[in-house]
Amino acid sequence: MTNQLNAIERLAEVKQERMQKNLKARYAKEKRFQVYGIMSICLGMAFLAMLLGTIFYGGASSFMTSEIKLTINYDPDVIGVTDLTDEDELKWADWRGLLSTSLAERFPEVSGRSAVRQRNALVSSIAEYSLRDRLLANPEKLGTSEEIWIVADDEIDAVMKGQVDRTVPESERRITDLQLSLIDSLEAEGEIRQKFNTTFFTAGDSREPEQAGIxxxxxxxxxxxxxxxxxxxxxxxxxxxxxxxxxxxxxxxxxxxxxxxxxxxxxxxxxxxxxxxxxxxxxxxxxxxxxxxxxxxxxxxxxxxxxxxxxxxxxxxxxxxxxxxxxxxxxxxxxxxxxxxxxxxxxxxxxxxxxxxxxxxxxxxxxxxxxxxxxxxxxxxxxxxxxxxxxxxxxxxxxxxxxxxxxxxxxxxxxxxxxxxxxxxxxxxxxxxxxx
The missing domain is CATH 1.10.3720.10 (MetI-like)
Structure with a gap:
């Protein structure tokens, strides 16, 4: 009788040990599953943060733009227009000449065809149209001069935003050493700045990135x-x-x-x-x-x-x-x-x-x-x-x-x-x- 009771007790102990082992294994599985779930969530959040961080890091600069201060002389001889109401004269007007003349007055030391081309490339290629619209809206300015801020070219804007490595050779850059020196001169005189890019929200699409908007x-x-x-x-x-x-x-x-x-x-x-x-x-x-x-x-x-x-x-x-x-x-x-x-x-x-x-x-x-x-x-x-x-x-x-x-x-x-x-x-x- 005693042996039977001892056998029953041992069997109960074995069953209890087995049950405890099964419970521990089940709890361990549940804990591993929770850990895997938390790891999956963290991994997903990390990838999301990486994606958003990349987008925000790359897109933050688009909300700023660079401008160059120039003295524009609305000389009728340069423009080739004496009457702003004459459509025939306006067809042949040289609005780009206003920017070229102003840049030549600002940098008189620049000479030579290649150097002049690099100098003129400081401002946006379609900035002349903003001068045209400004003068047509204010015809009384014809024959006068004023200081205004002109949108810089996108490559100049990249330099101002620190996106150009100046240490690499000139042949490996899209901007020349001469243009870098002209930018340094403008920056030293406070004649180049960065401001909020309102054009990004007020303009339509354009082939020129500095003029493109949404x-x-x-x-x-x-x-x-x-x-x-x-x-x-x-x-x-x-x-x-x-x-x-x-x-x-x-x-x-x-x-x-x-x-x-x-x-x-x-x-x-x-x-x-x-x-x-x-x-x-x-x-x-x-x-x-x-x-x-x-x-x-x-x-x-x-x-x-x-x-x-x-x-x-x-x-x-x-x-x-x-x-x-x-x-x-x-x-x-x-x-x-x-x-x-x-x-x-x-x-x-x-x-x-x-x-x-x-x-x-x-x-x-x-x-x-x-x-x-x-x-x-x-x-x-x-x-x-x-x-x-x-x-x-x-x-x-x-x-x-x-x-x-x-x-x-x-x-x-x-x-x-x-x-x-x-x-x-x-x-x-x-x-x-x-x-x-």
Whole structure:
């Protein structure tokens, strides 16, 4: 009897030891899993920080620009214009001569064709047009002189921002030793400065990086999103209400629901091909216009808005519907007066997320021609335009070094808009959502 009890006790001890060992192994697995999860999160955050840090480090310089102070003498003999109202004279006006003369007066020691060419390259190649516009806006300045700040060339701007290594041989630099000495002379006299680059936000696209801006792309994005919102929100909400509240449960409805869910996963470039085939080739709408971009993005965002709107409608408790119907409301009154107001916060959240997705799209817009170089600011949804993501794509393909900073700067602005839209979605959801 004693031996049997001892055997039972030993068996119980073995089972307990085995159980403790199994528990320790399970706890160790759970702890390892938690560690792996934390490591994955940290790794993801590190890569995100690296990406954002690279973008911000490369794009911060695009918000500053360099200017050179020059004394401009609006000499009619230099310009070749005596009457600013005479269009024939203005056609042959030598506006570049104003800059050349001013630079020659500032650096009289520079001589020789090559040296003069390097000296004239200190200022932007299209700065002459700002002088022309300034004089045409103030014709009384003809024959007088004034000190003004002229936009420097992008290579000079790179020197001022410390992006040029002066220690390398001259043959390995895009800027010459003579130009470096002229910059040092201007800097010693306080005649070159860096200021906030307002042109980046007020100008359209340009082949010259110091004159390129994102205003045209921002307005193009605004018109495109406006068309998208005006079409996708009412259509998406109406489709969600019909499918959730009025549509009969049959095979046709199931096919529609399956297709809506599948369209949400279709690559965006497919919608671009559809827009190219239908809106441009069949309906002959203008290429590269925000109205076509808005139509294409409407097709792309509709599934997202319909799915989120249906989820918001489902979240409304059945008791709300039953109470409204019990008090004598029709089904339409029940939906419009009770269900829709309560589901609207979720619908707005889904719509804003869909708009943020549309704002960051590039591929479908490339297919409808919004990749063209457009320097003019669009005046309406039918004018040729581009959008911010496409502008980033265009600048990233250009060889000039200054466009690298412009690309990062445009990405920063785009990320800012996306962050604002997502924060707005979170705010609306927190402010208007109701818990049941």
């Amino acid at each position: 205003r045209g792309a921002m307005i193009g994005s605004f018109y495109t999103l406006l068309v998208t919102l005006l079409l996708s929100f009412p259509i998406g909400v109406a489709a969600a209400i019909y499918l959730e509240e009025f549509a009969p449960q049959n095979r046709l409805t199931e096919v529609i629901e399956v297709n809506i869910n599948n369209l949400a996963a279709v690559p965006s470039i497919v919608f671009g091909l559809l827009g190219l085939a239908v809106f441009i080739n069949v309906f002959h709408l203008p290429r590269s216009a925000p109205v076509v971009g808005g139509l294409v993005l409407t097709l792309m965002t509709l599934p997202t808005i319909i799915i989120s709107s249906r989820s918001a409608i489902k979240a409304v408790p059945p008791s709300i519907r039953e109470a409204a119907l019990g008090l004598g409301a029709s089904k339409m009154q029940m939906v419009m007066h009770h269900v829709l107001p309560l589901a609207m916060p979720g619908m707005l959240t889904g719509t804003i997320i869909g708009m943020a997705q549309a704002l960051g799209e590039t591929a479908p817009l490339l297919m409808i021609g919004m990749v063209a170089f457009i320097a003019d600011i669009p005046g309406g949804p039918l004018d040729p335009a581009t959008v911010l993501p496409v502008q980033v794509y265009l600048w990233s393909d250009l060889p000039e070094r200054a466009f690298v900073a412009k690309t990062s700067g445009a990405i920063m602005v785009l990320l800012g808009f996306l962050a604002i839209m997502n924060l707005l979605a979170v705010y609306l959801r927190k402010k208007f959502e109701k818990t049941w």
